[in-house]
Amino acid sequence: xxxxxxxxxxxxxxxxxxxxxxxxxxxxxxxxxxxxxxxxxxxxxxxxxxxxxxxxxxxxxxxxxxxxxxxxxxxxxxxxxxxxxxxxxxxxxxxxxxxxxxxxxxxxxxxxxxxxxxxxxxxxxxxxxxxxxxxxxxxxxxxxxxxxxxxxxxxxxxxxxxxxxxxxxxxxxxxxxxxxxxxxxxxxxxxxxxxxxxxxxxxxxxxxxxxxxxxxxxxxxxxxxxxxxxxxxxxxxxxxxxxxxxxxxxxxxxxxxxxxxxxxxxxxxxxxxxxxxxxxxxxxxxxxxxxxxxxxxxxxxxxxxxxxxxxxxxxxxxxxxxxxxxxxxxxxxxxxxxxxxxxxxxxxxxxxxxxxxxxxxxxxxxxxxxxxxxxxxxxxxxxxxxxxxxxxxxxxxxxxxxxxxxxxxxxxxxxxxxxxxxxxxxxxxxxxxxxxxxxxxxxxxxxxxxxxxxxxxxxxxxxxxxxxxxxxxxxxxxxxxxxxxxxxxxxxxxxxxxxxxxxxxxxxxxxxxxxxxxxxxxxxxxxxxxxxxxxxxxxxxxxxxxxxxxxxxxxxxxxxxxxxxxxxxxxxxxxxxxxxxxxxxxxxx
Amino acid sequence: xxxxxxxxxxxxxxxxxxxxxxxxxxxxxxxxxxxxxxxxxxxxxxxxxxxxxxxxxxxxxxxxxxxxxxxxxxxxxxxxxxxxxxxxxxxxxxxxxxxxxxxxxxxxxxxxxxxxxxxxxxxxxxxxxxxxxxxxxxxxxxxxxxxxxxxxxxxxxxxxxxxxxxxxxxxxxxxxxxxxxxxxxxxxxxxxxxxxxxxxxxxxxxxxxxxxxxxxxxxxxxxxxxxxxxxxxx
Numbered sequence: 001x002x003x004x005x006x007x008x009x010x011x012x013x014x015x016x017x018x019x020x021x022x023x024x025x026x027x028x029x030x031x032x033x034x035x036x037x038x039x040x041x042x043x044x045x046x047x048x049x050x051x052x053x054x055x056x057x058x059x060x061x062x063x064x065x066x067x068x069x070x071x072x073x074x075x076x077x078x079x080x081x082x083x084x085x086x087x088x089x090x091x092x093x094x095x096x097x098x099x100x101x102x103x104x105x106x107x108x109x110x111x112x113x114x115x116x117x118x119x120x121x122x123x124x125x126x127x128x129x130x131x132x133x134x135x136x137x138x139x140x141x142x143x144x145x146x147x148x149x150x151x152x153x154x155x156x157x158x159x160x161x162x163x164x165x166x167x168x169x170x171x172x173x174x175x176x177x178x179x180x181x182x183x184x185x186x187x188x189x190x191x192x193x194x195x196x197x198x199x200x201x202x203x204x205x206x207x208x209x210x211x212x213x214x215x216x217x218x219x220x221x222x223x224x225x226x227x228x229x230x231x232x233x234x235x236x237x238x239x240x241x242x243x244x245x246x247x248x249x250x251x252x253x254x255x256x257x258x259x260x261x262x263x264x265x266x267x268x269x270x271x272x273x274x275x276x277x278x279x280x281x282x283x284x285x286x287x288x289x290x291x292x293x294x295x296x297x298x299x300x301x302x303x304x305x306x307x308x309x310x311x312x313x314x315x316x317x318x319x320x321x322x323x324x325x326x327x328x329x330x331x332x333x334x335x336x337x338x339x340x341x342x343x344x345x346x347x348x349x350x351x352x353x354x355x356x357x358x359x360x361x362x363x364x365x366x367x368x369x370x371x372x373x374x375x376x377x378x379x380x381x382x383x384x385x386x387x388x389x390x391x392x393x394x395x396x397x398x399x400x401x402x403x404x405x406x407x408x409x410x411x412x413x414x415x416x417x418x419x420x421x422x423x424x425x426x427x428x429x430x431x432x433x434x435x436x437x438x439x440x441x442x443x444x445x446x447x448x449x450x451x452x453x454x455x456x457x458x459x460x461x462x463x464x465x466x467x468x469x470x471x472x473x474x475x476x477x478x479x480x481x482x483x484x485x486x487x488x489x490x491x492x493x494x495x496x497x498x499x500x501x502x503x504x505x506x507x508x509x510x511x512x513x514x515x516x517x518x519x520x521x522x523x524x525x526x527x528x529x530x531x532x533x534x535x536x537x538x539x540x541x542x543x544x545x546x547x548x549x550x551x552x553x554x555x556x557x558x559x560x561x562x563x564x565x566x567x568x569x570x571x572x573x574x575x576x577x578x579x580x581x582x583x584x585x586x587x588x589x
Numbered sequence: 590x591x592x593x594x595x596x597x598x599x600x601x602x603x604x605x606x607x608x609x610x611x612x613x614x615x616x617x618x619x620x621x622x623x624x625x626x627x628x629x630x631x632x633x634x635x636x637x638x639x640x641x642x643x644x645x646x647x648x649x650x651x652x653x654x655x656x657x658x659x660x661x662x663x664x665x666x667x668x669x670x671x672x673x674x675x676x677x678x679x680x681x682x683x684x685x686x687x688x689x690x691x692x693x694x695x696x697x698x699x700x701x702x703x704x705x706x707x708x709x710x711x712x713x714x715x716x717x718x719x720x721x722x723x724x725x726x727x728x729x730x731x732x733x734x735x736x737x738x739x740x741x742x743x744x745x746x747x748x749x750x751x752x753x754x755x756x757x758x759x760x761x762x763x764x765x766x767x768x769x770x771x772x773x774x775x776x777x778x779x780x781x782x783x784x785x786x787x788x789x790x791x792x793x794x795x796x797x798x799x800x801x802x803x804x805x806x807x808x809x810x811x812x813x814x815x816x817x818x819x820x821x822x823x
Contacts, residue, residue, distance in 0.1 A: 118637050187648055191641055199637045204622075208615045222604075225644070226597065229652040233659060237750070244739055246746040248663060264668030264743065269659060272590055276655075304618060312613065323597055560617035581621050 023547075032128075034120035035547050036192075039127045040105035041438070046127075047098040048513075050134050054089035055506055057082040066499025068480045077165040079479035080149030085141075087152025088175070091281065092182060093134055095423055099288040100186070100224065101130060103430060104193045104217045106438070110537035111214050113202025113555050113577075115548050117192040126192070129185030136178040145169025151477070153274060156249040156267050160242040162256060172242060176235045183228045183235075193221040202536075204557035208312070209576070211535045211561040212305065215312055216291020219319045220284045227280035227323070234273035241265070268333055275326040282419055283322040287315055289426035290357055293379045295561070296429055297361055299533045300376035301368030302572050304562035307360040314353035321350045331402045340399040347397035351390065358387060369565065369572075373531075374448035378429025381456045382422055389418025392467065407477070410470025413463045421459045428455070428512070435516070436530045440543050441523030447515040451508050458505035465494045532573050535561050539575050592661060596654035600647060642788050646795045649758065653799050656751050657806055663743050664812065670742045674808050675731045681724035682804060688717035689797045692790040699783040704773065707786060711770040714793065718759055718766070725756050751803050755796070762792050 023029035033039060060082045064074045074082075105123070109116055117123045140147040149165030150158060150172060161167045166175075197210070197218045210218075237248040241262070249270045250262030298305040305311060327335060327343040361383050370376065392414040396402045405411060428451070435443050470476075473486040481487040529538040541551040555577035563574040663669070695710025729749065737745045769785040777785070805811045 119641060187645075191644055191648075194644055195637060195641045198640060206615070206617075207611045208613065208617045225648050226600065226651050229648060230593075230655050232652065233655045236754075237659065240746065240750060246740050247668075247743055248659070248746060261740070264666055266663060266666055269662050272662070273655065273659065276590065276593070308617060309613070309615075316608070320601055324594075559621045562618070579622070 032124060034116070034124045036105045036109050036117045036120070036123060037438075037545065037547075037549075039123055040102050042127050043097055043101035043105060043130065046131055046134055047094050047102060050089055050138070051094035051098075052509075052513075053138070054086045054094060055509065057086040057089075059503060059506055061086065062499035062502040064479055066496040068482060074479070076479045077146075077149055080151070081147045081165050081171075083477070084149050084152055084154075084175075085137075085147050089137070090420065091152065091285070092179070093137065095285045095419075095427075096186070096224070096281070097130060098427060099285060099423070100193065100217060100221055101127065101189055103213075103288060103292065103427075103434075104189070104221065106434070107213055107537060108193055108196050108217060109200070110437075110540070110545065110549055111211050111535055112197060112200060113205055113536050113550065113557060114196055114200035115550070115554070118196045118200050119192050122188045123192045126185045126189035129181055129188065133178045133181035133185060136174055136181060140166070140171050140174035140178075143170035143174060145171055148172040148175045150175075153271075153278070154238070155274075156238060156241065156265075156270050157251060157253055157262075160238065160250070161253075173239065176239045176242070179235045180232060180239075183232045186228060187225060190221045190225045193217060194225070202554045202557060205576075208309070209557055209560045211291075212294040212308070212311055212315070213288070213291040213535075215315050216287040216289070216294075219315050220287040223280045223287070223319050223322065224284045227277045227284065229277075230273050231277035234270055234277070237273075238270065268330075271330050271333055272326070275329045276323075278329060279326040280322045283318055285419060285423050287319065289382065289423045290315060292430045293382050293426050294357075294361065294364075295533075295535070296375050296379040296426075296433055297364050298562050298564060299433075299531050300371045300373055300379070301365050302371070302564045303364055303368035304564055305360065306363040306366075307356075308560065308562065310356055311360055314356045317353040318350060321346065321353070325350060328397055328402070331399050332406045337399075344397055344399050348394065351394060351397075354390060358383065358390075373432075374443070374445065374452055375429040375433035375531075377449075377452045377456075378425050378432065381452070382425040382429065385417055385425060385459070386422045389414060389416075389422055393418060405470065407475050408470040409466050409474050409476050412476050413466035413470055416466075417459075417463050421463065425456070428452075431516075433531065434537075435519070436526030436543075437537055437540075438544055439520050439523070440526055441519050441521075442526045442530060443519045443523060444515050447511055447518075451512045451515065454508035455505055458501050458508065461501040462498050462505065465498055469494055532571070534559075534563055534573050534575050536576055539577055590658050590662070592658040593651070593654045596651060600651075636784055638784060638788060639791070642791055646792070649795070650799070652754075653751075653803065656747075656754065657803070657811075660747050660751070660806060661812070661815075663747065666743075668742070669744055671809055672732065672737045672742070672744050672748060675728040677724055677728050677731065678804065681721050681728070682800065684717050684724060685721045685797050685800055688714045688721065689790075689793045691717060692786070692793045696783075696786050696790040699779075699786045702779060707782065708770070708773050711766065711773055711786070711789075714789070715763065715766050715770060718763055718793075722756055722759060725752055728752070748807055751807065755800060755803060758796055758799075762789070762796060765789060765792070 023033065023035075028034075030038065033042075060074060061079065063071050064079055105117070108114075137147075143166075145166050146169070147166055148154070148159065148171035150160075150167065154172070154175070158164050159167060160172055164172075166172050197214060201210075237246075240246045241248055241250050245261055247262045247265040249267055250260070250265040251267065252263035253260050294305050294311060325343055325346045327339060328347045331340055331343075365380075392410070396405060396411065396414055432443055432448055435441075469491050472488070472491055474481065474491055475486070526543065528540065528543045531538070536550075536555055536557070537545070539555060540549060556579075557576045558579045559574060559576055561576055563569070563576075565572045566574055691710045691713035693710075695707050695714065698704075698706035698710060729752075732745070732748070737748075739746055739749050765785075766789050769782070769789055772782055772785060802811070805814075
């Protein structure tokens with residue numbers, strides 16, 4: 001055992017105290033707040049609100065797919081608009097904003113022992129620009145011609161042509177402007193998350209003592225800062241093509257019998273830029289989920305995380321590797337076979353660090369004192385779901401398998417499992433876990449159990465049949481498939497079944513929202529540390545933490561974040577800020 | 590996409606170098622107590638604002654590297670016709686270099702506490718940067734007058750797009766410079782003023798570097814350079 005406490009007692013905290021901005025009115029305290037915790041709640045509420053819109057859009061799509069020809073208001077154009085907005089909202093405006101803007105803002109300062117983010121004013125601006133981006137996006141629903149129906153990937157040339165909904169109307173312009181705003185706002189927030197982790201850690205909090213949640217969010221933010229510019233460039237250039245008539249992406253093309261003024265551009269160039277952002281984006285969403293789930297499992301299994309160092313290295317490794325796999329989204333774009341070979345190889349290599357993480361989660365559970373609380377249930381469900389989604393990823397990562405499957409529902413099922421359901425399960429589990437810290441009250445357990453089981457089982461009942469109909473050859477992107485060889489009677493029945501399940505799962509989310517609001521007043525009092533967790537956010541003097549997070553003095557960190565069930569210790573957890581040496585029976589250094 | 594990959598390789602190299610100093614091989618489960626006393630204080634000794642600006646400049650660099658990547662990929666297609674660069678760009682380059690030098694002088698003066706020299710440097714830098722922007726607009730007007738319109742050819746489109754994007758970044762920098770200059774007159778605390786001036790200088794040097802790179806790109810030298818590299822490699 002290495003005890004690195006100096007002999008002459010503990011010196012006072014020497015970290016330079018931040019000058020906190022003190023709000024003077026209700027407006028600056030709750031609306032234009034510079035407190036990261038308030039900003040986090042603003043981010044989360046906005047993301048959840050726009051996420052509900054996307055949920056309703058998915059219901060509309062399922063209505064059409066499950067019961068084609070029944071609903072007159074879902075025209076083919078409307079169907080494409082629903083698809084596009086559902087995808088874009090879920091990936092960018094919900095998942096990215098909620099993980100980084102929501103959890104990042106709330107947890108980073110508390111977990112590293114900081115008073116606030118290092119640039120609070122910029123942090124506030126970040127949220128308001130994000131809100132503006134969301135409003136611009138929403139406004140496209142009311143614009144002439146409606147929102148864009150180009151598909152969430154916005155591929156040119158169709159994205160800006162007459163046949164596509166919103167292509168020659170306002171839709172695509174508002175979408176591109178909204179994305180550009182989002183990226184500007186995110187960059188402001190992202191700078192804060194990175195620099196806060198680098199500079200504002202409290203005394204004793206070395207990088208290798210950070211909870212994995214912080215490692216996940218930190219790495220994901222670094223990736224996002226480097227990947228979002230690619231989307232920015234793609235959006236600006238497409239905006240030029242659409243609004244000013246340049247030909248960055250637009251080839252010579254005849255539309256409605258008329259030669260357009262564009263010529264010579266390369267749609268593939270857009271795909272490269274888009275996926276150069278798009279693939280890291282998968283891990284921008286996944287890495288915070290990895291980090292959070294590690295902490296949930298360790299806390300609720302009362303056991304230290306297995307292979308902490310390996311977990312950190314895997315997070316960093318995945319982050320780096322994810323920048324060299326983008327073209328596996330473009331196998332069907334007619335690329336050189338050697339390119340496909342290269343990208344298939346990198347894609348399969350990235351499975352190695354990911355598998356390491358899965359093993360470590362399972363080994364953390366091994367002989368742990370597992371408490372099946374609601375957050376733990378969600379964390380366990382995440383592991384299962386991520387393995388499921390990841391395995392079909394191995395299929396699709398191979399060129400020869402991807403080419404026939406690329407345009408089928410199999411791909412839809414795959415990415416919903418790995419990038420939709422899995423991260424959402426973590427978000428839900430994390431909300432059940434940290435809600436007591438945010439509000440001081442527990443979420444209702446019975447509603448939580450109901451929410452979990454319906455969501456978890458329902459998601460499988462939606463997406464397992466979808467894999468199957470995909471393998472049968474049912475193509476994606478079509479609003480209606482009648483009397484084709486792939487659409488057998490049984491495939492139709494399965495589609496109807498999937499739709500009913502989708503409604504059920506959506507309904508469970510409404511129960512969850514009700515629980516969130518109901519428990520603010522009626523939930524059980526939580527106390528400061530209901531899960532008996534070790535990390536710093538549970539050691540604040542007040543719950544919910546006041547402005548400035550940690551009373552008069554910043555905590556001092558003496559140990560890593562995972563001292564659970566240490567032999568010889570009085571309790572089964574030792575907070576990070578508790579001095580003293582325990583656990584002499586563990587392996588020698 | 591090779592330009593952006595090379596850029597990211599540089600970033601990865603830097604991150605790797607930094608991580609290698611962060612005791613990633615430590616076994617935190619065996620270490621209790623205050624490691625901080627053994628390996629020195631947490632965080633970097635650099636001011637937080639400088640690190641923030643550094644991270645931001647990495648993002649800006651990434652943005653221009655991506656524009657460059659797109660430029661090369663689009664250039665390879667058959668309809669590309671290079672445009673003659675206006676002579677005024679040479680003048681603009683000189684002015685921007687002057688601007689950077691002025692800020693460097695202001696930064697040195699701020700370290701010595703010579704407030705008059707700081708003010709002179711800040712104002713000179715601001716005026717020359719404005720002159721640069723005006724010069725860029727003159728270049729745009731010359732090109733449009735000669736018929737090199739935005740939509741006529743992708744080379745023209747990229748010229749306006751990239752110079753415009755660079756100009757916007759200069760414009761943003763001028764806001765920061767303006768606030769610093771106001772602070773220099775209204776008696777900001779010396780150490781605070783010094784930090785602001787240094788931040789401005791850092792941003793200016795970086796944008797000068799970006800300008801030199803895109804000037805070489807737009808003039809076609811970058812393509813020639815890459816061609817030579819490619820021949821050496823094969």
